[in-house]
Amino acid sequence: MLDTLRSVTTPELIEVQLRPAGLLPRTLAWLIDFAIRLGVVMSVGTVLESLGDFGGGLLLLLYFGLEWFYPVLFEVLGKGATPGKRALNLVVVNANGTPIGWGASMTRNLLRTADFLPFAYGFGMVTMLCHREFRRLGDIVADTLVVYREKQQALPDLAEATPIMPTAPLDRATQRALVAFAERARGLTPARQEELADLVPHLAHDATGPQGAERLLGLANHLIGRRT
Amino acid sequence: MELERLSVALRPRNHWEAIDLGVRLGIHHARPLYAAWFAVTLPVLAVLVLIFSLWKGEISWVSPIMWWLKPAFDRVAVHVVSHSVFGETPSVRATLRALPGLLWHTRLFAGLTWGRFSMSRSLKLPVDVLEGLRGRPARQRKSLLSRRVSSAARWQTLVWLHLEVILWLSLFGLLAMLVPSSMWPEQGSGLWQRLTEAPLWLSLLLYLPLLACSLLLEPLYVAGGFMLYIKRRTDLEAWDVELQLRRLARARTAEQAKALASSFVGVLLCLLLGFSLAGSPPAHASDNATLREQAVERSAQEIQQVMQDPAFGKEEQDRELRWRKAPKQDKKTEASKLPDSLQSLLNSVFEGMKWIGEAFATLGRVGGWVLILVAVALILYLVSRFGWGSGRGSRYVPPAELAGFDIRPQSLPDDIAGAALHLLRTGDTRAALSLLFRGTLSRLAHQEQVPFTRGDTEGDCLERTRKHAPARSAFLARLLGCWQRLAYAHQSIGAHEIEALCQEWWREFGGGTHE
Numbered sequence: 001m002l003d004t005l006r007s008v009t010t011p012e013l014i015e016v017q018l019r020p021a022g023l024l025p026r027t028l029a030w031l032i033d034f035a036i037r038l039g040v041v042m043s044v045g046t047v048l049e050s051l052g053d054f055g056g057g058l059l060l061l062l063y064f065g066l067e068w069f070y071p072v073l074f075e076v077l078g079k080g081a082t083p084g085k086r087a088l089n090l091v092v093v094n095a096n097g098t099p100i101g102w103g104a105s106m107t108r109n110l111l112r113t114a115d116f117l118p119f120a121y122g123f124g125m126v127t128m129l130c131h132r133e134f135r136r137l138g139d140i141v142a143d144t145l146v147v148y149r150e151k152q153q154a155l156p157d158l159a160e161a162t163p164i165m166p167t168a169p170l171d172r173a174t175q176r177a178l179v180a181f182a183e184r185a186r187g188l189t190p191a192r193q194e195e196l197a198d199l200v201p202h203l204a205h206d207a208t209g210p211q212g213a214e215r216l217l218g219l220a221n222h223l224i225g226r227r228t
Numbered sequence: 229m230e231l232e233r234l235s236v237a238l239r240p241r242n243h244w245e246a247i248d249l250g251v252r253l254g255i256h257h258a259r260p261l262y263a264a265w266f267a268v269t270l271p272v273l274a275v276l277v278l279i280f281s282l283w284k285g286e287i288s289w290v291s292p293i294m295w296w297l298k299p300a301f302d303r304v305a306v307h308v309v310s311h312s313v314f315g316e317t318p319s320v321r322a323t324l325r326a327l328p329g330l331l332w333h334t335r336l337f338a339g340l341t342w343g344r345f346s347m348s349r350s351l352k353l354p355v356d357v358l359e360g361l362r363g364r365p366a367r368q369r370k371s372l373l374s375r376r377v378s379s380a381a382r383w384q385t386l387v388w389l390h391l392e393v394i395l396w397l398s399l400f401g402l403l404a405m406l407v408p409s410s411m412w413p414e415q416g417s418g419l420w421q422r423l424t425e426a427p428l429w430l431s432l433l434l435y436l437p438l439l440a441c442s443l444l445l446e447p448l449y450v451a452g453g454f455m456l457y458i459k460r461r462t463d464l465e466a467w468d469v470e471l472q473l474r475r476l477a478r479a480r481t482a483e484q485a486k487a488l489a490s491s492f493v494g495v496l497l498c499l500l501l502g503f504s505l506a507g508s509p510p511a512h513a514s515d516n517a518t519l520r521e522q523a524v525e526r527s528a529q530e531i532q533q534v535m536q537d538p539a540f541g542k543e544e545q546d547r548e549l550r551w552r553k554a555p556k557q558d559k560k561t562e563a564s565k566l567p568d569s570l571q572s573l574l575n576s577v578f579e580g581m582k583w584i585g586e587a588f589a590t591l592g593r594v595g596g597w598v599l600i601l602v603a604v605a606l607i608l609y610l611v612s613r614f615g616w617g618s619g620r621g622s623r624y625v626p627p628a629e630l631a632g633f634d635i636r637p638q639s640l641p642d643d644i645a646g647a648a649l650h651l652l653r654t655g656d657t658r659a660a661l662s663l664l665f666r667g668t669l670s671r672l673a674h675q676e677q678v679p680f681t682r683g684d685t686e687g688d689c690l691e692r693t694r695k696h697a698p699a700r701s702a703f704l705a706r707l708l709g710c711w712q713r714l715a716y717a718h719q720s721i722g723a724h725e726i727e728a729l730c731q732e733w734w735r736e737f738g739g740g741t742h743e
Binding site: 001020051055057088134181199 | 464
């Protein structure tokens with residue numbers, strides 16, 4: 001099965017799935033960061049211009065600092081995301097899912113130079129396209145990963161129906177399927193709901209059509225703890 | 229369509245993830261995808277290059293034409309990708325055979341004219357190619373499919389366009405670095421002239437990377453759009469739920485088959501159960517149906533009641549603060565009208581700033597030199613204090629303890645073999661042998677300069693001796709063998725053997741009197 005996930009097992013044998021982010025969102029995030037840096041350099045530059053050569057020197061220092069430490073500072077102190085990454089909902093983490101530290105962040109950002117070669121991030125682009133977890137050279141060396149931020153999930157918004165108690169114990173796969181069905185039911189047409197319910201006559205108690213779908217919803221409502 | 233043959237995992241994912249998965253899919257099936265892709269594009273490209281190089285002597289028109297023809301090529305890519313997703317990757321020959329159908333019945337004319345500039349063409353392409361709808365239903369279908377994901381589709385088109393150009397710049401930069409500067413054409417004329425009147429090799433150098441980039445990235449773009457389409461349909465039709473339910477049903481039938489095979493009683497029970505079940509549901513169903521009908525009848529009234537609630541059909545007024553536009557202009561004219569006093573003030577402020585800046589610059593320059601001097605002085609001090617490369621290349625200092633033995637010479641008697649013989653005569657074989665071994669290691673370390681390190685085991689010592697003092701290694705091996713037999717294997721060693729070793733020790737390391 002082809003998917004973009006990376007599974008990480010914690011020492012407690014809990015499997016965590018990270019969702020690595022690909023070339024496109026990362027390009028957009030980089031563009032936002034680039035625009036921010038450009039804006040800062042240009043606005044500060046117009047002010048520093050009045051200070052003559054001294055201002056020029058300060059501007060060069062500022063440019064140096066922004067170029068090398070802007071991503072590092074934001075990644076380590078800003079919970080793994082530069083403003084651009086935050087806008088695109090991305091986070092930099094270590095390959096095992098832990099928050100990134102100074103060493104890894106410095107490494108991956110110093111190696112931007114390698115990704116930039118031969119010009120305009122050519123190598124970085126090609127490695128990200130070919131790598132199965134969309135890492136660029138800096139990520140490979142520092143063993144880091146850019147992943148989508150996990151959103152705080154609200155409780156599943158289940159379609160309401162009269163709860164029905166199952167006549168026999170349901171195994172975990174069945175429970176999961178029923179709840180998934182009820183979660184998605186609001187976005188489905190009634191005809192599609194009935195079609196889906198017809199796939200599992202044993203759960204629908206051989207009721208077909210609207211009654212079948214209604215029965216599945218009732219079972220799901222019972223499963224999440226709603227009672228009449 | 230058999231969802232169970234899908235080779236990608238179905239789960240609710242956001243649209244960026246869908247595009248990423250498309251890229252993964254394209255790379256995963258790179259071989260068949262690019263084979264079919266180049267089998268169609270390269271002949272077209274070759275023909276175009278031939279025509280333009282013969283006709284005009286330069287090929288700058290080829291890349292725009294290839295760019296314009298992309299929707300036609302995309303149909304090939306989407307054909308391969310969509311079949312690969314269901315695990316039936318078409319061969320190049322099969323794709324070429326399907327080509328007329330792909331070009332004829334898929335609204336190619338629209339795709340090459342007004343549809344060429346559609347930003348979400350990657351999302352709409354699968355509708356044209358795979359669903360085969362026409363006219364109004366097709367339009368409705370496209371608007372339904374692109375409702376939630378059209379912004380992602382637009383961004384993907386925009387970003388891929390730029391990525392193509394960026395990769396081209398990168399590749400061209402690499403090639404341009406390799407061309408000697410004397411070969412570049414004269415500077416001076418306008419950019420456009422230079423581009424169109426360039427010699428053929430230069431246009432090849434310029435446009436072939438561009439063509440390569442756009443041809444290489446396009447299938448991935450198509451795959452990204454295709455996965456967006458799959459994601460949208462998964463959301464709309466709950467494909468992932470359907471898969472789960474199908475698996476449940478299959479597991480159920482497998483279980484039932486097992487039960488049937490296991491016993492006849494089971495069959496009977498099943499039948500009985502079937503009868504009892506078949507008996508009851510229709511009653512249920514009819515009950516539910518009448519209830520439903522009643523509810524439908526009542527609904528009109530209920531809707532009326534609900535609509536009378538003041539929450540519906542009420543007018544609301546929103547107020548918010550906004551900048552006025554007119555006064556702003558006034559201010560501007562005023563500002564430009566008040567020059568004299570303000571202008572001179574501003575000028576003096578700027579002068580002051582400049583002066584402050586120069587002062588700081590001088591300070592900074594002096595400070596910088598001071599910093600450099602301090603750094604140099606520090607380095608000189610450190611070098612003089614610790615020496616240049618001290619600790620490396622200097623004399624080897626043997627460790628005080630090795631393999632559990634104290635090997636400092638001062639801890640040993642002068643005549644080691646003699647002392648060992650003495651111990652042997654008092655009956656302490658173990659002490660004698662250990663003294664002999666310790667003495668040997670000490671001599672090897674201090675006289676022969678064998679580079680033992682602190683953590684060496686007895687075996688390591690032997691290895692090092694073999695390497696650095698091979699003449700002594702045979703003796704050490706014999707001694708070590710005796711010592712290991714005594715200390716670890718707890719065998720008794722004959723006194724004559726130890727005496728022989730002592731004799732040999734004198735021969736090896738000198739000193740002592742031969743008895």
